[in-house]
Amino acid sequence: MRFFDYIRLALKNLTRQKMRTTLTIIAITVGSLSLILMASLMISIRQSLMDQFRNLGAFNLVTVVKDPNSVDNNNLMGTGGSSSEGKMISDATLAAVKNIDHVVAATPILGISADTMKLAGQDKKTWASVVAFEPDTSVFEIPIVAGRNVTNADLDKIVVGSRFLDDFKYRGREKELIGQKVVFNLKNGGGGGSGVDWGTPPAQPPANADDSWYKAQSNKGIEIEAEIVGVADNGTVGDGQNYINIAWARRLNTQVVWEWDKEAQQKADQEKQAAQQALNNSGQKSNISNSSDQSNNVSYMRLVKHDNFADQGYTSVVLKVDDTSNIKSVAAEVTKLSYGAITAEAMLNQINQIMTMVGIVLAAIGGISLFVAAIGIINTMVMATFERIREIGVMRACGATRATIRRLFTFEAALLGFWGGIFGLIVSFLIIRIAKILVAKYATNTNIPIENIGGFPWWLVAGVIVFTTLIGLLSGMGPAIKAAKLNPVDALRYE
């Protein structure tokens, strides 16, 4: 019997019991659907992360962080870990790690402790995540989608990231952001009479300043304005952060505080005492009060700069390595200096571990539904062989071999699986399309690039069809072998 005749005959036989065939196919469709959606989701999330890593040039980066124990849960810029634990990263550290073999460039990273962020002239605020680096080192390839990157000279300029884009709904019209101003609120320094080394210096506390005045000042925080020069689509891997240059960040990290000028006060006191003495000597009564009564005399306050950097150092240093194959050795060198080393590979491994766990759970669910579907196929084929025992007898009398009968029934079962796979693909394709529309409409701050989700690589399509067909084939094998073993004489006599 010819190959196409098997298909033709199998199709013909399946359409005999339309309802039963349809129900069986639906079962396989549901089974394959869960597998496809799962696989498609996993693949696209993984793919999009990989793309982001690649876009950031992350596969050639090693991030030096203070605390070796905070490597696992950190991000690419090392701003996700603890900033107080571990060894300080100073300019000396920067110089040391720059000298490690295969390191071609390095930039220090400084996290800015900003609370909120908004577009100038608007009320809506978003959580600010501002990271500073040295743009001219070209360690990062910031995925700029509009405008330009910040330069080393760009004080008070900012590149906003994808989180900002999503929060303020500027996706698709990124260009409109260029030239606008953002205002972020620094928690740093807060409190009355203190500020940062940028913009207007903090107001001197008035002579009658009390606790409530300090509290009110503190709640106001310090507002810093920056001009948007670029927009970066830095997604999940880049953590949606906003970028400024490190020179400006150093100044923003420098506190400016009104402090008592003890020297000046002492000097004044001495002068006063001398004057008093002179007056006493001359026998005149003094009308100058003692300095202890003048503790609120604001003229003895002066503005002092505190460079936080001196005690805290950089948040991290990102090293660019000449080749991906040298990442490990560079990371090992960094570890020797008792710093933590974050690599994209380690991050990917972690992501992969989570993905694998989720994948196993989802695969188990999909597997169970496919198993049930397989039982459905077996049931259908057992029924079909029972109904067609006499027909099998006639076919055998007409010259069908046992193998022909076996193949015929196996083909029917495989065809059920094949159609189940096809419909599973079609339905999941539609579901993903609908989901994409809904997600785009309702979820703005997903931080997951939805446009990448639901990819159907050719091997997934082929794999699903082959897999479900194989399930059909295997499920049909038992009943088919039984049908082939029937004695033709008994089969013809079967009522």
Add this chain to the structure above:
Amino acid sequence: MIELKNVSKVYELGGEKIFALDHVNLQVEKGEFIAIMGPSGSGKSTLANVIGGLDVPDEGEVLADGVDIVKMSDSVLSNYRNKKIGFIFQSFNLQPTYTALENVMIPLLFAGVSLSERKKRALECLKSVGLEDRVSHRPGELSGGQRQRVCIARALANNPEMIIADEPTGNLDSKKGAEIIDLLKQLNKEAGITLIVITHDVSVAREAKKILNIKDGKIC
């Protein structure tokens, strides 16, 4: 030519051995018309099935043109049935969902004939039994006599050397039955097809050149 040598077929029923065929010796010459008669359960169907290669004896040899079909593999034996034998059944055994044409095409399908060739050949066979105007009717839309003609056409599809008809007139009235026998006789005479007819009907058996009476698995 088919030769049965010492052929036995045994069934066990409640621990008791029953001989469906009891050391039967028989020669069927090419172009013969043989009627097999006997009471029910005498073994006449078993004899016909053994000759047609549908059943394999427990003992003895069945030589088809000198080759023992007992020793044939399933595929060789199936091919033998496909090419050399045409079966006709009392209850027709037509595929109810297939048209007359499709039913006749079944043996051609297993012979590996192409679809267009199958259609052509099946049409010829239906023409030769006088059903060229019932080609696309399903069995349910045909009379008993017509159904048996479709069955004959199906048996003829691969130009067999032998037709084995098990009670071909059993489900037909005497007039229709006579027509079927006439048709078979004509095929025997004109095409030289060997004809083995199992029947209860003496008037049918009388048409044959040779009558075999079977009782308890033995030819008497």
